[in-house]
Amino acid sequence: MAITAKDVADLRARTGAGMMDCKKALEEADGDITRAIEILRTKGITKAEKRAGRSASEGRIVVKLADHGQTASIVEVNSETDFVARNDEFGTVAHSLAEHVFADSALDSAVHNAAESTLLGQAFHNDASQTVGDVVKAASARTGENVVLRRFARFATDGVIGHYVHFNGKVAAVVDVTGANNDAARELAKSVAEHIAAGVPRVPYGVTRDDVPKAFVDKEREIFAAQAKESGKPDNIIAKMVEGQVNKLYAEAALMEQEWVRDPNIRIRQLVEQKSKEGGAPLAIRRFVRYQMGEE
Numbered sequence: 001m002a003i004t005a006k007d008v009a010d011l012r013a014r015t016g017a018g019m020m021d022c023k024k025a026l027e028e029a030d031g032d033i034t035r036a037i038e039i040l041r042t043k044g045i046t047k048a049e050k051r052a053g054r055s056a057s058e059g060r061i062v063v064k065l066a067d068h069g070q071t072a073s074i075v076e077v078n079s080e081t082d083f084v085a086r087n088d089e090f091g092t093v094a095h096s097l098a099e100h101v102f103a104d105s106a107l108d109s110a111v112h113n114a115a116e117s118t119l120l121g122q123a124f125h126n127d128a129s130q131t132v133g134d135v136v137k138a139a140s141a142r143t144g145e146n147v148v149l150r151r152f153a154r155f156a157t158d159g160v161i162g163h164y165v166h167f168n169g170k171v172a173a174v175v176d177v178t179g180a181n182n183d184a185a186r187e188l189a190k191s192v193a194e195h196i197a198a199g200v201p202r203v204p205y206g207v208t209r210d211d212v213p214k215a216f217v218d219k220e221r222e223i224f225a226a227q228a229k230e231s232g233k234p235d236n237i238i239a240k241m242v243e244g245q246v247n248k249l250y251a252e253a254a255l256m257e258q259e260w261v262r263d264p265n266i267r268i269r270q271l272v273e274q275k276s277k278e279g280g281a282p283l284a285i286r287r288f289v290r291y292q293m294g295e296e
Contacts, residue, residue, distance in 0.1 A: 003027055011036055017045050045137055058085045059150075060169040061291045062098040065161060069186065072161040073102035074174050075152040076291045077136075080145040085169070093139045093147070100125040100132060101152045110153035110289045119152065153289045162189025164197045170293040173197040176286040184279025188272060195261045195268065196290050203292075204255035207285050212253045220249055255285065 003026045011022040011033055017040050025045075029035035059078035066072065077094040079085045101107065103125045111117045120133035130138075132149070139147040155161055159178035166172065173196040177189040196204065205212045224245040228238040251257045256269040266274075268285075276283045 003031060007031065007033065011040075015040050015045075021045050043134070043138070043141075045141075057294050058082045059148075059293060060085050060091060060094045061165065061172040061293065062094045062169070063163045063165050063172055063174060064095070064098040064102045065163055066102075068181075069160045070158065070181065071102065071154070071156045072163055072174050073098050073152065073154045074163070074172060074289060074291060075101055076150045076293070078146075078148040078150050078293075079143065084143045084145050084147075087143065090139065090143060090147070093135065096126070097132070097135070097149055097152075101154050104154060105156075107154040108156050110151075112151050114149045114151055120149070151291065155287070155289075157286065159283075159286070160185045160189050162186065162191070162193040164190070164193040166197060171197050171199075171291070173288060173290040175288040177283055178286045179276070179283040180279050180281040182279045182281070184275040185281075185283055188275040188283055188285075191260075191262070191271065192255075192268065192285060192288070195258070196255070196288055198261045199290070199292070200261050201252045201258065203290055204258060204288075205253045207255045207287065209250050209254045209257070212250060216253075217246065217249065221246055255288070 003023060007026055008019060008022045011017070011026060012019060014033075015022070015037060017025070021040065022036070025036040025039040026033070028039055057078065058081055059076065061074065061076045063072060063074045075094065075098045077090075077097060079090060084090050100122075101119070104122075111119070114120065120131065120136070122132050124130045124132055124135050136147055136149050153174065155174060155176045157176045157178060158181075159176065160181045162175045162177065164173050173193045175189050175193045175196065177185050177192070179185065205216070221242060224242045225238065228241040231238070231241070233241070256267070256272070258268050260266045260268055260271055272283055272285065
């Protein structure tokens with residue numbers, strides 16, 4: 001029988017499931033709403049959907065790195081409580097999602113909002129009868145909490161990828177270093193990943209000054225100028241004070257200009273130069289991603 005919009009709306013009202021899930025269930029049940037409800041309950045969809053409004057601020061960040069060190073994926077999977085996040089079954093799901101992203105050779109970037117991507121609709125890598133979204137919803141049903149795949153990234157490089165995951169799975173970083181795939185490059189990638197994960201003096205906006213948003217710098221410049229004017233000094237002195245503050249800002253916001261967390265006497269650009277000499281090839285930090293649980 002034909003499935004009408006009213007049928008879908010009625011099932012949604014009774015179960016709280018998503019519109020597409022309701023439509024699929026009704027089609028599978030030949031329009032029988034009672035049977036459709038049973039289908040949704042069997043799949044755990046109604047249980048999961050009703051929890052969707054609850055905050056998922058705990059979870060795990062997982063990184064998968066290829067043996068050759070040139071491909072990596074990182075995912076943040078959220079739960080409501082740390083108790084569930086530390087559960088082995090939740091960990092298995094998180095690792096499986098990282099493996100799915102890792103296997104997607106069409107992806108070579110960071111996705112900041114998984115809900116707005118096509119990933120959730122993809123056939124799951126080790127069970128084509130399910131989508132990635134189905135796997136996440138099933139995890140919600142099994143754990144009794146709102147489980148969310150929040151964000152993910154996959155990098156592939158002709159250089160080397162370094163990564164760091166904090167012991168509690170709450171902070172992680174992945175770094176793409178180009179120019180060579182040797183010991184020096186691997187050491188650099190690992191050291192920079194650890195540095196970025198530490199977030200000292202702050203999490204960098206990007207690799208170089210050019211990567212720091214102009215709007216952010218302009219706003220800070222306005223604030224510095226207003227503060228400098230309070231000193232009552234001449235305009236030429238104020239201009240120098242402001243530029244000094246802006247340069248200090250870049251030293252905190254641009255990765256290459258930051259002081260290395262392991263040795264404040266060395267900036268990251270100097271560490272890159274040092275490792276380039278050691279490896280006999282010019283190295284460069286191409287990109288990075290850093291995830292911290294609960295950050296906006």
